[in-house]
Amino acid sequence: MNWLDTILQGVLLGGLYALFAAGLSLVFGIMRLVNLAHGDLIVLAAFLILVLVTALGLNPFLAALVAAPLMFAIGWGLQYFLLNRTLGKDILPPLLVTFGLSIVIQNGLLEGFSADSRRVVAGSLESASVNLGPVTAGVMPLMTFFSAVAVIVGLNQMIYRTSVGRAFRATSDDPVTAGLMGIRPQRIFALATGLAMVVVTIAALYLGTRANFDPTSGPSRLIYAFEAVIIGGLGSLWGTLAGGIILGLAQTVGAAINPEWQILSGHLAFLAVLLFKPRGLFPRAVD
Amino acid sequence: MTLANPPFTVETRTRASQLFAIAAILVLVIAFAAPFIVSRSIIQDLFFILTMLVLAQNWNLLAGYAGLISVGQQVFVGFGGYALFGCVSLLGIDPLPAILIAGLFSVALAIPTAFFTFRLYGPYFAIGTWVVAEVVRLLLAQWKALGGGTGTSLPREATRDMMGVDLMRDLFGMKAAQASDALTYWLALILVIATIGFIYRLLRSKQGLGLAAVRDNEQAARAVGVDARRMKAMVYLTTAFITGVAGALIYLQKARISPDAAFSVVDWTAYVIFIVVIGGIGTIEGPILGVILFFLLQTILADYGSWYLLMLGLIGIVVMLFAPRGLWGLFSDRTGIQLFPVRRRLKGGPLGHSIKGGPHG
Known part of the structure; x- marks a missing residue:
């Protein structure tokens, strides 16, 4: 067994998990909302891309470009019309409404697309690889990883360098005071969820082209x-990337030892972090 | 005139609750007699309703009273089921004591689980419990003696020769299968009574008052000396025990277990959450109303497959948004009727009239 190869694959897989997590991290950071339908929204976006690819014959990357504004609109509307009503001191309503949403999306997709496993075909890119000295890496996994880095750099630039980002941070710190300064928290929340859905679309593109998915994924x-998110520590997007990499590494190393242990060893790594560093490896937020 | 004011007393009983108590006793008598009156398939339906009610009452105690929103309660259902199968198939223990042993195993699992998940705050606790359920599912899928990933069945003799079955065959002339169905049904009925009785007593006790205080304002409750963490841990362990017993009972009746079914988040947590939310979270009556509605919906929409779950999800969302205290909450707010009153009211004294407190507790 080639350990170097296993480690590289693990790191690259971590990029995919960081993409899954970035949207969740963003939404939690700004409005303390944990969206239990986040995974189902990723799968929804993957089906959207699949439909665009099969119905219009688009290239998957072009399809993702078309899907991104649609997903932004879905996220914006979802937050503005539904989830904003649930925000408050009580954590029960947002959790239960997003849990209900998760069940609704799953079963809606089951009705629309049946339970079959699907895959987005990316042509020759799927099998293309790059020789990196002693190891070879697939082009798709490499693109996934660099997309994750690009997404995190982009989000960080936006949060810390732009006026929208300032509004995000202000609303995150204190929505009432931010409201006094002319920011409308409701719209900021909707914008943040919309953005998270754009990240979700990117995650869905790589989920769909790299592996099979079905409505219950x-x-x-x-x-x-x-x-x-938890391994990396709340509130830090770079921490989330690190968390994704640790999770990816744990899974590939586990799978290298025994294929049945892949998922389990990821979970065990998570529990180990929780045991020794309950606030994650690179915590930033206080809560 | 030496007429003193009558002394203060604190009461929770209401007229409606007294009438209800009489009605409840009648319903229970009929429920116990059911195996002699109705067919086996109805008994199996009733068994399903009763076990779902136990799960719902437990989740309600966790989420509605202790503020512990778990989406991982399936771990105790599955673990209880597997503990029962382990005891019966591998150790040859009779199923009846094995049900209680399964409950104890669940508590033993809940201690390390709580150690991990209690480190997570609010919403993250929810997903943390889910991760734990996944870990336990994946570990049990590795246990080849109990069928690994594909699962296993209980030996036929185990349920046929179960304690009490012979007695029932002699007393009532039942067939073995009929007798074991009736037995599991009675056990489920007893479990429902014990669970509701326990929760009702708990909520009327000093600990229950502390629990309500923690839920309404944790800082304030701590300031007056309520040990919030201990209360939550106690509730978590208790619900683990009852949920484990319910899981063992469910899988004793099914007689077949597999990791995917036993740790199904939809079957043992999503349904339960919808039952509690639609019926009314934070009340004892809510889950009872919820489980009846749930069963009716399931019977009506049985042919529609995933549309049924989709509808259930939508109803859950609508109820959470527009009637966050559920259908029972709507009814109770309009009429003031409480069947299991836990609100303390001041009687007697110069004030004379009852003082209405918060919504409950």
């Missing part, structure tokens, strides 16, 4: 995303 994507 959502919950396990949510769990991976959640584990990456």
